[in-house]
Amino acid sequence: xxxxxxxxxxxxxxxxxxxITVPGQPEPVEIEVKWRYKDKPAFxxxxxxxxxxxxxxxxxxxxxxxxxxxxPDMPCSHDAMQRLLDWSVxxxxxxxxxxxxxxxxxxxxx
Numbered sequence: 001x002x003x004x005x006x007x008x009x010x011x012x013x014x015x016x017x018x019x020i021t022v023p024g025q026p027e028p029v030e031i032e033v034k035w036r037y038k039d040k041p042a043f044x045x046x047x048x049x050x051x052x053x054x055x056x057x058x059x060x061x062x063x064x065x066x067x068x069x070x071x072p073d074m075p076c077s078h079d080a081m082q083r084l085l086d087w088s089v090x091x092x093x094x095x096x097x098x099x100x101x102x103x104x105x106x107x108x109x110x
Contacts, residue, residue, distance in 0.1 A: 011037045013067045018098035021090045028094070031071030035102050038065060043103065050096065058085055058092055065099050 013036050019028035038046055050061045059081040066076065074080035085092050 010039070013037070014102075016098065016102040018095050020084070020094055021088050023088060029071065031069055033066055033095070033098065033102075034068040035099060036065050036067050038103070050092075058082075062092065062095055066095070 013034050015032055015034050017030050018033050019030050021028050046061065046064060049056060050058065059078050062081050062085070063076075063078060066081070069076045072080060072084060074083065088094075
């Protein structure tokens with residue numbers, strides 16, 4: 001069955017996963033993430049801001065594309081995101097890669 005392609009509507013938020021490095025553990029932990037859609041121009045602007053570095057608020061930028069999560073022991077918020085980014089150094093890049101993958105790969109239903 002095929003769905004309609006609604007180009008004039010942003011897709012609703014959707015659940016996906018991201019693997020987060022846990023310091024001292026050999027394997028990353030998979031968390032569920034509720035992603036927010038960004039079209040190509042908005043994604044490019046967001047990407048430029050997140051890769052700029054310096055004094056950018058990385059937690060606020062991540063929350064532009066993350067509506068919620070399941071797995072971390074704190075509800076999704078700016079404080080919780082900042083704690084995650086500070087606690088697991090590679091987590092920002094891991095979340096970015098997971099979001100980019102979520103935008104570019106269709107989900108397959110069995």
